[in-house]
Amino acid sequence: xxxxxxxxxxxxxxxxxxxxxxxxxxxxxxxxxxxxxxxxxxxxxxxxxxxxxxxxxxxxxxxxxxxxxxxxxxxxxxxxxxxxxxxxxxxxxxxxxxxxxxxxxxxxxxxxxxxxxxxxxxxx
Amino acid sequence: xxxxxxxxxxxxxxxxxxxxxxxxxxxxxxxxxxxxxxxxxxxxxxxxxxxxxxxxxxxxxxxxxxxxxxxxxxxxxxxxxxxxxxxxxxxxxxxxxxxxxxxxxxxxxxxxxxxxxxxxxxxx
DNA sequence: TCCTATAAGTAACTTTAAGTAACTAACAAT
DNA sequence: ATTGTTAGTTACTTAAAGTTACTTATAGGA
Numbered sequence: 692x693x694x695x696x697x698x699x700x701x702x703x704x705x706x707x708x709x710x711x712x713x714x715x716x717x718x719x720x721x722x723x724x725x726x727x728x729x730x731x732x733x734x735x736x737x738x739x740x741x742x743x744x745x746x747x748x749x750x751x752x753x754x755x756x757x758x759x760x761x762x763x764x765x766x767x768x769x770x771x772x773x774x775x776x777x778x779x780x781x782x783x784x785x786x787x788x789x790x791x792x793x794x795x796x797x798x799x800x801x802x803x804x805x806x807x808x809x810x811x812x813x814x815x
Numbered sequence: 816x817x818x819x820x821x822x823x824x825x826x827x828x829x830x831x832x833x834x835x836x837x838x839x840x841x842x843x844x845x846x847x848x849x850x851x852x853x854x855x856x857x858x859x860x861x862x863x864x865x866x867x868x869x870x871x872x873x874x875x876x877x878x879x880x881x882x883x884x885x886x887x888x889x890x891x892x893x894x895x896x897x898x899x900x901x902x903x904x905x906x907x908x909x910x911x912x913x914x915x916x917x918x919x920x921x922x923x924x925x926x927x928x929x930x931x932x933x934x935x936x937x938x939x
Numbered sequence: 940t941c942c943t944a945t946a947a948g949t950a951a952c953t954t955t956a957a958g959t960a961a962c963t964a965a966c967a968a969t
Numbered sequence: 970a971t972t973g974t975t976a977g978t979t980a981c982t983t984a985a986a987g988t989t990a991c992t993t994a995t996a997g998g999a
Binding site: 697698699700701702705706707709710711713714715716719720738739740741755756757758759779782783786787789790791792793794795796797798800801802803804805807808809 | 821822823824825826829830831833834835837838839840843844862863864865879880881882883903906907910911913914915916917918919920921922924925926927928929931932933
């Protein structure tokens with residue numbers, strides 16, 4: 692049975708609160724990177740250009756709390772921590788992957804649209 | 816030919832700059848609402864709970880600049896402004912629609928995951 | 940022995956973005 | 970004369986994001 696009692700457009704709905712938390716770039720980059728295999732903290736830090744340790748740590752914690760990823764610490768020296776996607780996270784990750792890479796396939800069109808807009812609205 | 820020269824993980828890539836601008840809740844709500852038919856400013860304001868006039872106006876302007884929506888003003892009194900999705904915007908809108916409504920279909924699982932996480936990590 | 944490096948973070952501080960509230964124009968209806 | 974409508978803008982505040990330095994425990998090299 693689908694949850695027709697949830698409405699993402701209603702600001703107090705749990706689904707809306709959830710959506711507010713997933714609709715940011717760092718969350719989506721992490722979900723996309725974890726789609727195929729587990730990845731370690733510093734590896735994510737290196738691969739997702741521009742993310743800080745603070746934002747990575749914070750976002751991972753939120754994703755773990757929401758049951759979208761798991762955190763596994765290995766007692767090596769120094770400690771190794773691996774993040775992996777859950778089955779629930781996987782259902783979201785596939786969609787996020789399409790969205791994240793949409794910009795790569797439509798970059799030229801958007802750049803052209805921006806140039807056209809800026810030319811039309813110059814010094815107004 | 817796909818644009819393999821674009822890489823969304825590289826912070827200076829145009830596709831990344833584009834992704835940064837679309838990866839926020841207001842952008843996605845607007846794209847989703849315009850998916851089926853053109854909608855007016857105040858109608859969007861009423862339907863997207865929690866958005867302010869400022870953020871709606873600002874986000875619409877960015878979407879128009881990127882060629883994802885069009886703005887049409889009708890000389891009625893008071894003036895009526897209609898926003899409509901473009902063919903380019905439509906390709907994005909379909910994916911955004913899946914993402915936005917994902918939370919409605921998985922709300923219960925996430926809520927359960929949060930409760931489990933909070934119970935395990937209480938007063939630490 | 941001392942210095943440097945590593946992994947996975949945390950804490951304090953600053954900057955930027957988002958949210959809030961009040962205000963605008965031009966006219967129509969009460 | 971006051972209120973209501975649409976589609977915004979402006980000034981101000983608060984919350985989130987970004988930046989930099991620091992932490993713990995240990996291994997490796999000079």
